[in-house]
Amino acid sequence: MFADLHIHTYFSDGSQSPEEVVRIAKERNLLVISICDHSTLDAYDRLYTACGDAGIKLVLGVELDVYWQDNRLHLLAYNFNPDDENLLNLIKKSRYELDWISVEMIRDMQKDYPNVTLEDYTQYEYTRGLGGWKGINYLKDKGLIDKLEDAMSFHIKYGGYTPKYATLNEACKIIKEAGGVPVLAHPGIWWLDMTPNFEEILTDIKNCGVEGIECYYPVHTEKFRDICIDFCRRNNMRITCGGDGHGIFAAVFDDIFYDIGIVKADINKLDLKGIL
Numbered sequence: 001m002f003a004d005l006h007i008h009t010y011f012s013d014g015s016q017s018p019e020e021v022v023r024i025a026k027e028r029n030l031l032v033i034s035i036c037d038h039s040t041l042d043a044y045d046r047l048y049t050a051c052g053d054a055g056i057k058l059v060l061g062v063e064l065d066v067y068w069q070d071n072r073l074h075l076l077a078y079n080f081n082p083d084d085e086n087l088l089n090l091i092k093k094s095r096y097e098l099d100w101i102s103v104e105m106i107r108d109m110q111k112d113y114p115n116v117t118l119e120d121y122t123q124y125e126y127t128r129g130l131g132g133w134k135g136i137n138y139l140k141d142k143g144l145i146d147k148l149e150d151a152m153s154f155h156i157k158y159g160g161y162t163p164k165y166a167t168l169n170e171a172c173k174i175i176k177e178a179g180g181v182p183v184l185a186h187p188g189i190w191w192l193d194m195t196p197n198f199e200e201i202l203t204d205i206k207n208c209g210v211e212g213i214e215c216y217y218p219v220h221t222e223k224f225r226d227i228c229i230d231f232c233r234r235n236n237m238r239i240t241c242g243g244d245g246h247g248i249f250a251a252v253f254d255d256i257f258y259d260i261g262i263v264k265a266d267i268n269k270l271d272l273k274g275i276l
Helices: 018-027 044-054 085-109 118-123 134-141 148-157 168-177 198-207 222-234
Strands: 002-007 030-035 061-068 071-078 181-184 212-216 238-241
Touching (some): 002 061, 002 238, 018 044, 061 085, 061 168, 085 118, 085 134, 118 134, 168 181, 181 238, 212 222, 222 238
Parallel strands (some): 002 030, 181 212, 212 238
Antiparallel strands (some): 061 071
């Protein structure tokens, strides 16, 4: 009885359609899934039908960028009211800020690359099944990169736009007021070295309103996972899992594989109160 509560489709930066995700989930014996696309719920128009036909339980989810102190974190929201106006506005604002990063990158690149213009970029469309997002697909089609994953150097060099995301406190408040559960995504991405003050970090994040941790995740070592699980159990927080699959896009990073169902977390080992 396996679950994967962190999957992406081509409605954000994945390469797979909602139907492809559900088919793969069925093949891999997943009982419960959640699509947590970046700041969009567009995949859900097709997911309910696909999951119903496949006999898979679907949990409504989304992934948001937020600020905690001076850090940019990812926050997963589950099982919320999809019609809540404040949450929909939060999701929309987060999506706008994500997209504007690429706009500012292109605007800044114009001075060095004559074939790159903001007007051209505004009219540009790309094939979503390739994965990634509009900005990096544009760079690839312009011949500036060989692989989509190579685009990050351009994001670092150009633009310099600081997105105006919500704070962790603000996002958690809105999610909970919409009846949802806010969960910290992949803490090992930032703190796998288990800094001496890791417990203090998790405590502060909990005090901001976070109600769960994505304990089972591809990059997490067994020791790191168990530390997160222990913290959740001691603080009555949700224990979730996710493979963070994006299809062919960024499927391997630092020799770690990210894919649907790659983290074999039995539902009985999780704590999904309020989520499932």
